[in-house]
Amino acid sequence: MKILNFKSISVSALTLLTLMQLALASCMDRFPSKYALELPSLPEAWVSILGEPHWRVEWVSTNGQKQIADFPHKIVSGIEIEIPVTWVNAVTAYPYWNDFNIFPAAFKPAGAIFPFDARKNRLHLSWEAGYDSVFYWELAAAQKESHSPADFDWQRFRELFQSDVLSEAVLEDPWVVNWRNLAERTSESNFDRRRIVSEAAESKQIPVPAGLWYGTSPFAKPLFFADNEPPVFPVRPGINIWISEKGILRISGNTWVFSEIK
Numbered sequence: 001m002k003i004l005n006f007k008s009i010s011v012s013a014l015t016l017l018t019l020m021q022l023a024l025a026s027c028m029d030r031f032p033s034k035y036a037l038e039l040p041s042l043p044e045a046w047v048s049i050l051g052e053p054h055w056r057v058e059w060v061s062t063n064g065q066k067q068i069a070d071f072p073h074k075i076v077s078g079i080e081i082e083i084p085v086t087w088v089n090a091v092t093a094y095p096y097w098n099d100f101n102i103f104p105a106a107f108k109p110a111g112a113i114f115p116f117d118a119r120k121n122r123l124h125l126s127w128e129a130g131y132d133s134v135f136y137w138e139l140a141a142a143q144k145e146s147h148s149p150a151d152f153d154w155q156r157f158r159e160l161f162q163s164d165v166l167s168e169a170v171l172e173d174p175w176v177v178n179w180r181n182l183a184e185r186t187s188e189s190n191f192d193r194r195r196i197v198s199e200a201a202e203s204k205q206i207p208v209p210a211g212l213w214y215g216t217s218p219f220a221k222p223l224f225f226a227d228n229e230p231p232v233f234p235v236r237p238g239i240n241i242w243i244s245e246k247g248i249l250r251i252s253g254n255t256w257v258f259s260e261i262k
Contacts, residue, residue, distance in 0.1 A: 031085040031115060033062060035123040036078075039093060040110050045214045045222065046095070049243050049261065053095035056104035057081065058137070060089045070104075081123075088150040089114050090136035093125055100248060100261070106241055107216040108175050109134065113154050127218040131174045132158065138183035152191070160193055169198040173219040176201075176236075201234035208258050209246040216241050 039055065046053075052073040059081050061067050071079055083089055091112045094104040110125040111133025117124045132154065139149035160166055161174065169176055176198040185195055208231050213223045223242070225231040233242060233251065240251040247260040 031118065032121045033085055034080055034082045035114075035118065035121055036080050037091070037093070037112075038122055038124045039079075040126050042095060043214070043218050045212075046107070046243070049214070049245055050097045050100055050102070053097050053107075055079075056094045056096060057091065058093075059083055059091045083114055083123075085115070087148075088116075088152075088154060090133040090149075091123060091125065092130070092133040092137065100259075102241070102248070106239070108218060116154060116158075128161070130218075131177070131179060135179045135183060138180045139186065142180075142183040142187040160196065165193060166196055167198060170196055172221075173217050175217040175219065178237075199236050201236045203232050204235045204251065204254075204256075205230050205232050206249065206251070206256050206258075207231070208249055209244065211244050211246060213242045213244045213249070 037057065042053070054073055055071045056068065057071065057079065058066065058068050060083060062082055062084050064084065067081070081091070083091070091114065092109045093111065094109040095107050096102055096104045108127075109130045110127050111130040112118075112123050112125045113129055113132050113136065114123065117126070117129060135157075136149050136152075139152065143149070161171060177196055178199040181199075182195055186192075208225075210225045210227045210229065210231070213225070213231070213233075214220070215222075223231075223233065233240070233249070235251050235253075238252070242249040242251075245261070247258055250257045250259075
C-alpha cells in the first residue's frame with residue numbers, strides 16, 4: 001500500500017494525525033450533513049470584463065459518489081449540499097461564462113476541504129483552497145490502491161504555503177504547479193514537497209491589442225503591454241486563456257485565437 005505522507009513527518013505527528021481522524025469519526029454528531037456554501041468574491045477584472053459567472057460545484061455525496069451541479073449566478077447565495085461528515089472530503093466551485101464560451105474548468109476554481117473550512121452549518125470556499133480541492137480530486141484519481149486522499153495531512157500541506165520552503169513563484173500563484181503530475185508522482189512514491197514546483201512556461205509573442213491582460217488564476221498578476229510593445233505571454237501545456245477589455249485570447253501550443261468582446 002502506498003501511504004501519502006510527508007518525508008519529514010515524525011512519529012508523534014503521525015500519531016496526532018491518527019488521533020485527529022479518530023476524533024473526527026467519533027464526533028460525527030457535532031457536524032450537520034447539509035452545508036450552505038459561501039463563495040468568495042471574484043477578482044474585479046473578471047467581473048468588469050465578463051460579468052457575474054455561473055458556478056459548477058463538485059462534491060462527494062454521503063454515499064461516497066462524486067456529484068456535479070450547475071448554478072446560475074442569481075442563486076449562488078442559496079447553494080446547499082449534503083456531504084459525508086466522518087471523513088475528510090473536498091468541494092470545488094468553478095466560475096464560468098457561457099456567453100463568452102468560457103466553460104467550467106477554464107478558469108481556476110475556489111474550493112474547501114471539510115472539516116477544516118466548515119463553520120457551523122456553512123462551508124467557506126476560498127481561492128486558496130481551490131488548489132487544495134483540485135489536488136484532492138487528482139489524488140483520488142491517481143491512487144492505484146485503496147489508500148484515500150481523505151487520509152492525507154491537509155493541515156501540514158496548507159502550512160507549506162505559509163512558509164518559505166516553496167519557491168516565490170509557487171507562493172505567488174500556486175496554479176503554476178501541475179497538480180495532476182504531482183498527484184500521480186505522489187501515488188507512485190509518496191508525497192515530497194520538493195516536487196511542488198512551477199511548471200515550465202514558454203514565452204510566445206502574439207499580436208493582440210495593448211493594455212492590461214488578466215489570466216485565469218485569481219492570484220496571477222496582470223500583464224500590461226504598451227502601444228509600442230510586442231505582447232509576450234507565458235504559455236503552459238493545455239489551453240491558456242487571457243482576457244482584457246478588448247477581447248479574449250486563447251492559446252494552445254502554437255495555435256491562438258483572439259475574439260473581440262462586443
